[in-house]
Amino acid sequence: MPTLGELQRAFRRALLEGDEAAVASTLREDGLSPGERLAVYRNNVVASLTVVLKEAFPAVCRLVDERFFDYAAHEFLRAQPPTAPCLAEYGSAFPDFLGTFPPCRHLVYLADVARLEWLMHVAAYAGAPTPLASASLRAVPPTEAPRLVLRLHPSFGFVASPWPIGRIWRANSPESPSDEAVDLDSGGAFIEVSRRDREVVFRDLPPPTFTFRAALAAGRTLEAAAGAALAKDAGFDLTQGLGDLFRDGAVVGFTIADTAS
Amino acid sequence: MGGRDGISGKIGIGLRRPHVAEILSTRPAIGWLEVHPENYMAPESAQGETPALTQLLALRRDYPVSLHGVGLSLGSAEGIDRRHLARLAALADRIEPVLVSEHLAWSVSEGVYLNDLLPLPYTEEALAAVARNVTMMQEALGRAVLVENPSAYLRFRHSTIPEPEFLAELVRRTGCRLLCDVNNIFVSCTNFGEDASAYIAALPPDAIGEIHLAGHFRSERRGRPLLIDDHGSTVAAEVWALYRQALARFGPVSSLVEWDKQIPPLPVLLAEAAAAERIAASMVHADAHAW
Numbered sequence: 001m002p003t004l005g006e007l008q009r010a011f012r013r014a015l016l017e018g019d020e021a022a023v024a025s026t027l028r029e030d031g032l033s034p035g036e037r038l039a040v041y042r043n044n045v046v047a048s049l050t051v052v053l054k055e056a057f058p059a060v061c062r063l064v065d066e067r068f069f070d071y072a073a074h075e076f077l078r079a080q081p082p083t084a085p086c087l088a089e090y091g092s093a094f095p096d097f098l099g100t101f102p103p104c105r106h107l108v109y110l111a112d113v114a115r116l117e118w119l120m121h122v123a124a125y126a127g128a129p130t131p132l133a134s135a136s137l138r139a140v141p142p143t144e145a146p147r148l149v150l151r152l153h154p155s156f157g158f159v160a161s162p163w164p165i166g167r168i169w170r171a172n173s174p175e176s177p178s179d180e181a182v183d184l185d186s187g188g189a190f191i192e193v194s195r196r197d198r199e200v201v202f203r204d205l206p207p208p209t210f211t212f213r214a215a216l217a218a219g220r221t222l223e224a225a226a227g228a229a230l231a232k233d234a235g236f237d238l239t240q241g242l243g244d245l246f247r248d249g250a251v252v253g254f255t256i257a258d259t260a261s
Numbered sequence: 262m263g264g265r266d267g268i269s270g271k272i273g274i275g276l277r278r279p280h281v282a283e284i285l286s287t288r289p290a291i292g293w294l295e296v297h298p299e300n301y302m303a304p305e306s307a308q309g310e311t312p313a314l315t316q317l318l319a320l321r322r323d324y325p326v327s328l329h330g331v332g333l334s335l336g337s338a339e340g341i342d343r344r345h346l347a348r349l350a351a352l353a354d355r356i357e358p359v360l361v362s363e364h365l366a367w368s369v370s371e372g373v374y375l376n377d378l379l380p381l382p383y384t385e386e387a388l389a390a391v392a393r394n395v396t397m398m399q400e401a402l403g404r405a406v407l408v409e410n411p412s413a414y415l416r417f418r419h420s421t422i423p424e425p426e427f428l429a430e431l432v433r434r435t436g437c438r439l440l441c442d443v444n445n446i447f448v449s450c451t452n453f454g455e456d457a458s459a460y461i462a463a464l465p466p467d468a469i470g471e472i473h474l475a476g477h478f479r480s481e482r483r484g485r486p487l488l489i490d491d492h493g494s495t496v497a498a499e500v501w502a503l504y505r506q507a508l509a510r511f512g513p514v515s516s517l518v519e520w521d522k523q524i525p526p527l528p529v530l531l532a533e534a535a536a537a538e539r540i541a542a543s544m545v546h547a548d549a550h551a552w
């Protein structure tokens with residue numbers, strides 16, 4: 001007789017890896033086979049987690065069609081099952097998985113569309129801290145300004161792609177009426193996702209602004225973020241870039257880094 | 262029972278996302294609401310309220326709210342996830358729920374979360390593990406919790422304790438209370454050819470703090486019934502009959518209707534709650550006559 005821990009490990013392997021022998025020998029036989037009984041639980045696990053992924057990635061599901069999505073989700077959840085019960089947090093690794101999943105390698109834009117959807121999902125579930133006014137920076141001595149690290153609102157996310165993923169998403173969103181054609185060669189995307197009131201929105205940013213904001217979101221200092229934006233465009237206006245960020249309600253806190261990095 | 266929670270004998274519904282906006286705007290007469298706390302826990306890095314929590318706090322002003330966990334894995338041999346328990350306790354501090362409940366089941370093994378209520382062997386070893394985990398949960402929350410009987414599709418050869426006795430012993434060891442899901446009793450007993458009435462008769466009446474009602478899916482394998490607890494339809498006639506038996510034995514316990522698959526328009530769910538209310542009222546009436 002297995003210990004409880006041994007039984008639970010074997011049960012998990014039976015559900016995710018199909019290796020049923022160890023559990024089957026512990027089950028009472030009355031009418032149904034061990035495989036039929038275990039299948040009820042496996043179906044619950046697979047179907048419920050597939051629904052979780054489908055709700056987070058609706059445009060990806062529409063792009064690949066539902067049967068293929070179910071197959072990809074099944075492969076993903078077996079390889080990378082959830083590690084915590086808050087399932088709104090499950091799926092962050094799905095875009096990378098799709099990017100290396102051989103059956104959809106021909107859909108070169110798919111992983112980036114999935115990255116956009118994940119950021120939209122995160123934005124929908126993010127907290128709502130109070131944005132700061134730009135006046136709050138007056139307390140920072142000018143000598144320390146280069147080492148300023150801004151904390152952005154948790155609904156803000158940034159994704160760049162060589163493909164027009166914003167247009168692809170709009171054409172395949174749940175609300176989109178028909179299969180509108182998108183020209184894949186119509187240019188890349190520098191997208192900012194955020195939440196306004198209760199609605200998740202995204203927009204294309206000019207590349208230097210994108211670089212500036214994405215660097216700040218990644219926790220880099222003001223000096224480093226400005227340097228990255230100026231490397232994209234020598235005309236980048238830091239004062240305006242910073243003012244716009246506050247006007248967009250994107251800044252919720254700041255610290256001063258020990259060293260400029 | 263008790264009546265300390267203020268919802269004794271009242272009928273509630275499981276609050277699901279498609280109904281939140283309508284309930285917020287129309288505030289229908291509902292005895293109480295029950296939610297899965299996992300859907301309202303802020304991301305660990307979050308500051309401020311999530312939109313879902315803001316809505317729940319607004320509803321909390323008009324309705325008693327119960328937290329019905331599905332992810333704590335009270336049956337895990339490896340113990341329960343302390344971080345998840347801390348998040349549950351933080352949410353309970355915000356919501357001040359009338360009831361907190363979980364399941365007699367496990368869902369976590371070596372850190373993998375399987376998102377289903379998986380079956381336990383009913384052994385002394387499992388009883389000790391569940392009792393340890395329930396005690397840890399109650400200490401973290403500073404209150405007694407309710408533990409729900411699961412639906413089952415298999416039984417282990419090495420189980421030695423009948424499920425209602427296992428639950429009764431858990432009550433004795435931990436001081437927890439029980440959430441009696443009459444649909445789950447019907448599903449499990451039908452799947453194993455057992456007597457659902459005898460199951461209800463074997464539960465300790467004083468420990469029952471809540472009753473759950475829901476629909477199930479009926480299938481067959483080689484002429485044998487296999488019921489699946491999918492919460493995807495109206496409550497079956499046999500389950501309503503068991504509900505009457507449960508109320509007759511347990512007294513006016515607060516009851517809840519759950520619907521999770523093919524979620525219908527709100528009025529359909531409220532009609533199920535009204536059906537439960539009529540039965541509960543008729544039982545109280547019959548009681549009064551008897552005395």
